[in-house]
Amino acid sequence: MTDTAPAHTAPTAGPGPDQLDGVDLESWGLGTNNATGLTNTKLGMWLFLGSDCLLFGALISTYLLLRHRGTGIGPEDVFDIPFTSVSSFVLLMSSMSMVFAVSAIARGEDQKLRLWLLVTALLGGTFIAGQVYEFTSFYREGLGYTTNLFSSAFYSLTGFHGVHVSVGIVMLMALFFMSLTGRLKQDRAEAVEVVGLYWHFVDIVWVLIFTIVYLIP
Amino acid sequence: MAIVEQPSTSVEARELEAGPRHASPDEALGVFKRPQGDTGWRSWLFTVDHKKIGIMYGAAALFFFLIGGVEALIIRTQLAAPEQELISADLYNQLFTMHGVTMIFLVVMPIGSAFMNYLIPLQIGARDVAFPRLNAFSFWCFLFGGIFFNSSWFLGGGTADGGWFAYAPNTSVVFSPSHGMDFYAIGLQITGIATLVGAVNLIATCLNLRAPGMTLMKMPVFTWMSLVTQFLLLFAMPVISVALFLLTFDRLFGANFFNVSAGADPLLWEHLFWIFGHPEVYIMILPAFGIVSETLPVFARKPIFGYEFIVFSGAAIGFMGWGVWAHHMFASGMGPISVAAFAVSTMFIAVPTGVKILNWMATMWGGKLSFTTPMLFSIGLVTMFTIGGLSGVSHAVAPADTQQTDTYYIVAHFHYVLFGGALFAFVGGFYYWWPKAFGLMLRENLGKAHFWVMLLGFNLTFGPMHVLGLQGMPRRTHSYFDGYGFNVWNMVATIGAYLIALSFLIFFWNIFVSWRDSKKVGWVPPGPDPWDARTIEWMTASPAPSHNFDHVPVVTHRDEFWYRKYGETDDHRIVRIAAAEEVAQTGARTDVHLPAPSYWPIVLCASFPLIGWGLIFNLGIAFVGGAIALLALFGLAMEPADDPDAGHGDHHDDHHGPDAGPEAAAADADADKEATLVD
Numbered sequence: 001m002t003d004t005a006p007a008h009t010a011p012t013a014g015p016g017p018d019q020l021d022g023v024d025l026e027s028w029g030l031g032t033n034n035a036t037g038l039t040n041t042k043l044g045m046w047l048f049l050g051s052d053c054l055l056f057g058a059l060i061s062t063y064l065l066l067r068h069r070g071t072g073i074g075p076e077d078v079f080d081i082p083f084t085s086v087s088s089f090v091l092l093m094s095s096m097s098m099v100f101a102v103s104a105i106a107r108g109e110d111q112k113l114r115l116w117l118l119v120t121a122l123l124g125g126t127f128i129a130g131q132v133y134e135f136t137s138f139y140r141e142g143l144g145y146t147t148n149l150f151s152s153a154f155y156s157l158t159g160f161h162g163v164h165v166s167v168g169i170v171m172l173m174a175l176f177f178m179s180l181t182g183r184l185k186q187d188r189a190e191a192v193e194v195v196g197l198y199w200h201f202v203d204i205v206w207v208l209i210f211t212i213v214y215l216i217p
Numbered sequence: 218m219a220i221v222e223q224p225s226t227s228v229e230a231r232e233l234e235a236g237p238r239h240a241s242p243d244e245a246l247g248v249f250k251r252p253q254g255d256t257g258w259r260s261w262l263f264t265v266d267h268k269k270i271g272i273m274y275g276a277a278a279l280f281f282f283l284i285g286g287v288e289a290l291i292i293r294t295q296l297a298a299p300e301q302e303l304i305s306a307d308l309y310n311q312l313f314t315m316h317g318v319t320m321i322f323l324v325v326m327p328i329g330s331a332f333m334n335y336l337i338p339l340q341i342g343a344r345d346v347a348f349p350r351l352n353a354f355s356f357w358c359f360l361f362g363g364i365f366f367n368s369s370w371f372l373g374g375g376t377a378d379g380g381w382f383a384y385a386p387n388t389s390v391v392f393s394p395s396h397g398m399d400f401y402a403i404g405l406q407i408t409g410i411a412t413l414v415g416a417v418n419l420i421a422t423c424l425n426l427r428a429p430g431m432t433l434m435k436m437p438v439f440t441w442m443s444l445v446t447q448f449l450l451l452f453a454m455p456v457i458s459v460a461l462f463l464l465t466f467d468r469l470f471g472a473n474f475f476n477v478s479a480g481a482d483p484l485l486w487e488h489l490f491w492i493f494g495h496p497e498v499y500i501m502i503l504p505a506f507g508i509v510s511e512t513l514p515v516f517a518r519k520p521i522f523g524y525e526f527i528v529f530s531g532a533a534i535g536f537m538g539w540g541v542w543a544h545h546m547f548a549s550g551m552g553p554i555s556v557a558a559f560a561v562s563t564m565f566i567a568v569p570t571g572v573k574i575l576n577w578m579a580t581m582w583g584g585k586l587s588f589t590t591p592m593l594f595s596i597g598l599v600t601m602f603t604i605g606g607l608s609g610v611s612h613a614v615a616p617a618d619t620q621q622t623d624t625y626y627i628v629a630h631f632h633y634v635l636f637g638g639a640l641f642a643f644v645g646g647f648y649y650w651w652p653k654a655f656g657l658m659l660r661e662n663l664g665k666a667h668f669w670v671m672l673l674g675f676n677l678t679f680g681p682m683h684v685l686g687l688q689g690m691p692r693r694t695h696s697y698f699d700g701y702g703f704n705v706w707n708m709v710a711t712i713g714a715y716l717i718a719l720s721f722l723i724f725f726w727n728i729f730v731s732w733r734d735s736k737k738v739g740w741v742p743p744g745p746d747p748w749d750a751r752t753i754e755w756m757t758a759s760p761a762p763s764h765n766f767d768h769v770p771v772v773t774h775r776d777e778f779w780y781r782k783y784g785e786t787d788d789h790r791i792v793r794i795a796a797a798e799e800v801a802q803t804g805a806r807t808d809v810h811l812p813a814p815s816y817w818p819i820v821l822c823a824s825f826p827l828i829g830w831g832l833i834f835n836l837g838i839a840f841v842g843g844a845i846a847l848l849a850l851f852g853l854a855m856e857p858a859d860d861p862d863a864g865h866g867d868h869h870d871d872h873h874g875p876d877a878g879p880e881a882a883a884a885d886a887d888a889d890k891e892a893t894l895v896d
Contacts, residue, residue: 017768055455
């Protein structure tokens with residue numbers, strides 16, 4: 001390293017600011033001005049949902065392993081398929097109203113946003129009410145949480161899903177009241193979109209649970 | 218939330234700011250003002266700065282390391298001679314369980330988190346992580362989870378005693394009647410939440426916040442290995458969460474998941490646990506691989522050999538790590554086809570690991586090696602991990618493994634990979650990045666003494682365990698009979714364990730005297746780049762300023778910092794073209810708007826142990842904890858991620874009042890946009 005001047009010079013020597021054409025370096029990392037063009041929030045939600053897939057995957061596997069191993073009351077003794085089909089339909093419809101809510105805030109229509117948020121939350125609440133009714137009637141038929149392997153696995157799996165829906169309802173209502181107090185305007189449409197991602201995910205999981213737990217004998 | 222750097226406001230706006238500030242108490246649930254300030258204990262408790270969080274991770278992990286180390290010393294003292302009764306068999310069970318869980322979940326993983334938190338944003342040229350408040354949440358959640366878990370020493374009527382893998386139904390109430398396993402299940406659940414949130418956060422950071430020009434294939438290897446690690450965590454944590462939930466429900470609410478008398482299958486826990494547990498071993502070792510991939514090129518004065526191979530073999534480990542879990546269960550009777558399949562896949566996963574070791578050797582080959590302390594520890598990893606890797610391959614041979622299962626051979630193997638691998642690299646990493654984190658060097662002579670004593674003690678402790686295991690000494694047994702030929706090697710192992718303890722006394726002494734040196738008159742700070750390093754975390758001042766970089770660097774090369782210091786002549790000789798001080802940013806800028814500190818992460822996490830104790834002892838306490846958690850969650854969600862009415866310590870000269878002009882208003886809106894519910 002005792003040599004004379006180099007043929008190549010460093011890209012930028014010295015502590016001055018680097019330059020790059022077409023990129024606003026001062027606001028780098030803010031909003032979508034980043035390496036992927038996705039906001040952190042949306043990327044974070046996608047990652048969380050990816051992780052949640054494994055949570056339900058493990059719970060569903062446990063259920064499939066355990067449901068026929070025990071003794072006593074089994075799935076076919078308690079399931080009321082028509083009733084659960086109706087509540088599943090209600091939950092699926094809530095995905096549609098969620099889409100309307102996302103679309104409303106994207107167009108800046110606050111009234112419609114609040115309407116559809118409320119409708120989505122109500123549909124979700126109806127589903128939860130159906131689940132409570134279902135659990136109660138199963139319990140009356142003698143299927144307690146500790147009764148057998150099937151009951152523990154069934155209540156845990158559907159219970160975890162119910163908690164997910166309930167958390168979603170809390171988020172929807174939070175959005176509703178934020179919009180009511182003027183804290184949720186068009187410029188924050190992404191907040192609704194991200195809650196929507198969660199909501200659709202929970203719905204899709206229910207489609208799987210309904211098929212695997214209720215429909216496939 | 219996002220790294221918020223706002224354009225400084227106009228001159229007029231600055232003049233307006235001189236007027237009285239408008240506090241807006243309606244923020245943050247209308248109760249508290251946001252914490253402010255860069256100094257004092259509050260700046261640590263409420264910080265969202267990834268560097269402070271990283272340092273706290275390291276400090277907390279070293280604290281738990283002391284606890285786990287003392288547990289290990291008690292174990293080794295009990296085993297020093299045959300038929301000793303220093304401690305009861307019951308206490309011995311608790312000690313090895315607590316030692317294992319502490320070292321894995323509260324030491325090795327958090328030290329990895331410490332490095333990842335501190336280094337990823339600096340290595341990719343970002344101001345902070347993607348979600349700074351969630352980062353604070355992760356740390357406090359881990360710390361309170363660890364404290365909760367260890368509180369079983371005082372509250373549990375006995376700690377967890379089922380081994381770190383806690384095989385159910387052996388851990389059901391019938392066989393483990395103390396509250397210890399409840400503390401295990403709930404404590405690991407809490408630290409698991411911390412880890413999962415951290416994974417989302419750091420993946421988003423790696424993907425989104427890379428400086429302009431830093432493509433994935435220009436990322437430093439440490440950041441790459443961290444990214445793979447975080448993906449493993451993202452998908453492994455929910456599985457252990459489910460397993461722990463099921464165990465908790467069984468123990469506390471009488472569910473039947475592991476109730477064999479009701480027809481349950483004991484293999485369920487083993488599968489769930491090891492589907493998490495095997496990726497977990499790569500979660501612990503990959504950050505260490507990343508660290509040596511940073512230090513070896515610096516001290517061999519050569520670029521890393523085969524960057525693409527290192528990166529892709531790391532990613533390959535990440536994928537293949539999901540297909541080998543059942544090699545932990547060869548002795549469980551799961552059937553010859555499963556055993557054969559997992560034996561083959563386990564042998565295959567040795568290939569990408571071997572690729573890495575060859576790459577490190579090729580990096581050193583022909584280099585101008587300088588044997589500094591970090592270099593010694595890195596070479597320590599390469600050699601010691603290779604021994605552990607080879608004994609690992611011998612486990613892949615199912616018939617041999619059936620002999621080795623539950624003997625000291627296994628104990629020797631996983632200490633060679635975890636201690637000889639992960640911990641050697643982590644300690645080397647401490648020596649390497651200490652000047653960057655604290656602005657002072659650790660003493661080299663004490664560092665080398667630390668290395669040699671640790672290497673000797675480590676090999677004396679765990680080397681003989683290979684022999685003991687092959688002689689048939691079972692693990693998890695609190696004593697052994699005289700006359701089986703176990704005496705000599707057990708005594709050697711115990712002496713080695715005390716040597717390891719001595720080596721860490723040297724380490725802590727080194728930390729102290731190096732700090733004392735830095736207070737002396739005439740002490741010279743090490744400058745931004747004491748090792749003549751290659752990656753851009755060295756391109757800013759030491760210690761790194763709270764805003765990391767004065768200006769976001771534009772990256773054009775792998776090893777960007779090196780290319781700014783060195784050039785090539787026409788006849789292909791490497792020459793220095795700039796001093797580090799000329800290239801490095803000074804860190805003097807003061808108008809960078811940083812994410813504001815927050816009370817809510819620590820408040821939220823402090824409620825988790827309450828919920829845990831409540832579930833075990835009294836549901837009333839759980840409801841109090843739950844209420845605090847709910848309040849804190851809403852506080853966290855509803856406060857703007859970036860407090861528009863507060864600066865960050867001395868970085869608040871871009872404060873903008875209500876009339877600060879359209880520019881500031883736009884920036885405000887942008888900041889608000891980031892503050893969504895899900896942060």
